[in-house]
Amino acid sequence: MFAGRPDWHAPTHWAGRPVYAVFEQPGRFMAAPQRLRTASFRLDIYEQDRGDAGLERFSLLQLGFEADFGLDALREGAPDGAAGLSALPAEAAWLRLHAASALSLPPEVMALQTLDMAGLGAMGLALRLDGPSTTLFEGALRTGLLAVGAQAWVRTRGVAERWPLRLSFDPAALRAALPALEGPLKALHDRLLEAPETLGLQALLDVPLSHRSQACDAVLDRLVERFGTLCPGPTDGPAGETQLVFDADRMPAGQVSWNLAEPLLCPRLLAIEADPLAPLRELAPELWNGQLVRRHSVPALGSGWHAITALPNLPGPRAGLLRTQLELIAPPHPPARPFSSRASAPLPADDAPFALNLRLAPDEPLRYQWKTSAFVLNGGQPELVQGPLQTADQRHLVIGPDALGIRLWCVEVDAALLREARIELSCQGLRDGRPWTVRGQVDSERSRLALALPRDLQDGTLTATATALAGDRSCTSSPQALTDNGMYLDAFSFEGSGARHLSLVCEFDDDAPQALIELAPEDRSDEPGRRSLRRLTPATPAADWSWTALSPLRSGYRWRWAGQPDWSAALSPAQALQLRSSQAPTRSTP
Template sequence: MNLTGLPDFGLAAPAPGLHHPFGGGAVLVLPDRLEVASRPDGSPDLRLTLVRGSAPGLPPDPYGVLEFSVLAECPVEDALTALRRSIPGVTVRPTPLSSGFLWMQRFSTLESPRAVVTDGLDRAALSVRVPGATAALLAGLLGGGAVGVGTRAVMEYPGVAARLPVAVTFAPEQLLPALGEVVAREDLVARVASGQLPIEVDADADSPAEALAAAVADRIRVRYGEPAVTADGRPALRLPAEPPVGHVRWDLRQPLLTYRVVPLASDALLPARSWADRHGVDALVESRVVRPLDSGAVDVTISANLPPSPVGALELGVELIAPPKPPRRPQPSRALRTFPLPPDAPPVRLRFAPGEPVEYVSVTYVVLPGLAEPLTGPEISHADDTVRLGPADFPVEFVPVRADRPVLSESTVRVTFRPSTPESGVAEAVLDGDRPSVAFVQTLGAGTLTLDFSPLDGSAAVRVGPLPAAALTVTPALLPGHGPQSVTVRTESLGRVAVDLLAQDAPPAETTTLLLTPVRPSVGWGYSPRSVFRPGYRWRVHGADAWSDVRTGDLVVV
């Protein structure tokens, strides 16, 4: 993965919830709340399926399947307004998420954190099987229950580890057991900072203990840890039960991809209940009768939270394989599914011998132009009837780009992807109201994105980029012409001068007049453009008939 543009954990944050980018670019904004995602028709992306046998006493026992997606919402407008006060022209963008956990209160089967699959941007999907009683209670709540259902999540996001003029040496078989199997990140940082762990520090200069501890924790996460949650809901790392043997030396001056977390909370079911009040609960809750399967048959549900509209791949899919188990089952059982899945895709069926444990593997594949054989992902073992896939499960890298509705209400966006290998070829896609998203597929984590905005009102086109080829949500805050603008008006006259200023397309009644004097020869003026694509202003000496041409820039000299 290209590190340029990712959150730089080695730089002091400009404000809580914000990160400077590594190597330059737009400031990154962390999400601060969860919302249920919406489908293209505006309905909540939430479905509850109530499953029962064809007659009382026949299998399966009643159960439910809850499937929903949540969006991690970023306060980009608030962040932009705050930053523009001190950094004129700064732009911001949402921070993409990579993985996480989600759990819900009031339901014992949902109170334990469950891994969610992200689309590489801001959408996380969860599919969970619940007992029949829990499913009935959920159905009642969606149908108008007044009880709140608190939803909490811990989401990971990628960034660049802090760098320090320090090297550390340790033995993993001593350090990791001293931390425990699951350690909260805050506890990990505190214990490293205490200096009581078996870590030797070789420093060229003194480094604050907290900064050193954060840099070491960043590297422990990517080298040894897997994301986890403590029993009391704190972000944590799960460390290997059998750590590697030997001595490790880390040079903390080197940039390294790592991950940090952001906690989020909401009542995720509230928007779904509101929608059901207006449109009826039947669109969110369905019942399904299941007939008994032949002995040994298992229906496997496959869900995939993948970026829409992939470009650069001829086919994406997954194969399920139950290896042969002679003599009772001498042949393998296989099932194939290609993506994207239709909205009501049925499960696939694997066949086992009667009484045989359900054990199979999933292998993703991608067919790329010019390659004789498809690329295949690793084998992932399963022992239940659900396969959940995300972008990280495939043997390629997805570069998802989505333009938000406010951008597409004023323009179309041509996205040009240039991979790091010229032989792969340049790919383009035009985003508009009918196609707001695209995902470019590449085998190497490099390349660039260029965005060309074509305003619908005929205003001049605007180009942003080239940017690093990485997950990107395009909001108006990515454009310099959006949000508060500031101009300094200065005079070199020895007398008093009055200056009129007016934002582009604003009516004359909104003219601002500034008075410049020898005592105050420089005055600031702020304004908000009426359109992100018409962000200019005009000025004139007060009392003059003619205005200047529309201009941009942050300085007027009279």
């Protein structure tokens, strides 16, 4: 239940940033994202002449974000003994744009937006703007680009703060003592710190003031999990503020007893910076059209025709998905239209918005059904998977993974590993009692891949093979069960990374009083600080040596007789290093 979760208790700091230990996994740590980097920006503006109805104008704003964890910089500041550092997965994310008071932005853009999670560190936003909002937003971009920023929040779940204390209280009394059911999380923390007795939590007074803040965090974590929900702060509040909203129905009269020393899973909301308009600043305004801002003229339709725009909102790039088709179906609507009407189109490979024309009766209200058909690969052979039949009455459809009838399962690979290897992915499982297999490749050009899997896949596992870009070394991970949130692979996902151990034995077959052996990781022999010297004597002819391998493709070691210039070839520690004293070029002296 708690395995692989970050521990909110006593985070450490590397390179000035908080890093959380993985619960009950010594040497493993997780880091939260430090910012959201804008991976894509697209504004599609549509105009259509509707005759007497005038000119219809609207736009679709699409933003793609990637979480920047800054793992490379953190690893450089990692202390000795830190075997692994990985990204802290988020289960939800929000974004709110803000601008200088002199700059007017449409209310839809300024509102708090929920981001679509497309992977461990990938998020997206699709927003439809009407005609006036489109004009206002486009003008604001050109006149006040530098005055527009954003604040983002990510929610993740970990093991709650702990403190050796038992407390009991009445939830109804706590609810009555609160000024409102919604308020800043920091304000509640300050009240717990300064006057816990006013909330019916007198037990906190037994904690010394120097440690009471930690005990307050333990109480807050449990209050959030049991009685409330964390959400981003209001627009007019401080930057990055977190609100706690209590649910009165979950706080009846009674007695609740907690042991704050026991572990408990609880959510936390982390505020990070974002710059959604960064791609626009990197281009001259005259280059926006065609690259970031696209204009579409939709031909006028006769009476009864409806232009339905569709936006694929799918994680990518994808493997195992050959082709996807969208079909619109309007059942018969007698007496004006006694026949069914259909329209279909393939989803573009680049996930660009597209339009379908659906013909209904002149005065018939817009209402139709829609579904998708996807051809997916199973061991190299295509199979057809039908999505669920859905009903809509809107002119705009957002096609998410749930609409495809398949599961787009995301795998992300650490950039440091991809600088030295390409990764072959193989996902296996059973569907209707038959084997199902899909494969894909991740390299430095694309660090993320979404595998197309049937939703009824059973016993699914993922196996990854890392092949060195230089040389012929390769290694394969053990099969890992598919999780709900995708998978993040780094060097420590493969056998050979992490703690390594070597046994060495010297047979003294001459009168040498000792043997001095110098050892180093295979890729660190030129760094004096990573070398280790072992002294063997006839009385103690054996020794052990341990080190940390940062790559499964560089997990061996090199050795040499002390004082010699040349190192051995890279060797595996699976076999003990066996030497004879007579092999030493010269006798070693202390």
